[in-house]
Amino acid sequence: MIVLRGIGAAVIWLLxxxxxxxAALLCVTVILLPLGLPLMALGIRLYAYGVQLMIPSRRPKAKRSRPAATGRGPGAGRAPAGQVTVAPASSPLRRRPIGT
Structure with missing residues (x-):
């Protein structure tokens, strides 16, 4: 993968x-200067893109997740700290008004 990125960067640099x-030849002629300047900017952007390909990408480190509750122990079945669980409307745990 590293070799492929290096070859891609070299091709982009040649382009x-x-x-x-x-663009430099177009800028020499005053009439074609408005065409040469945007091409020069595009060439500079291509150089920057080739450099980005050569620099190794930073991959974010994976966060360690806590193991899921297995149903044993004092905290089994509870939501993690900071999270609130709500029983659905059809849940038998939902309290009904007295007298109905």
């Missing part, structure tokens, strides 16, 4: 170099 040469 950016060719684009910069064409």
């Amino acid at each position: 950016a170099t060719g684009l910069m040469i064409v």
Whole structure:
């Protein structure tokens, strides 16, 4: 994977170099200057993209998750701290008004 990214970056750098040469030639002629400047900016962006391909990507570290409750112990069946569980409307745990 690293070799493939390096080859891709090299191809992008070659493309950016060719684009910069064409843009420089266009900038020499005053009439084609408005076409040469955006091509020059595109070439610079391509160089930056090639550098991003070469730099190794930062992958976020996976957070360790707590094991799920197994049904044993004093905290079995309870929600983790900071979370509230609500019983659904059709749950037998729902309190009914007195007299109905």
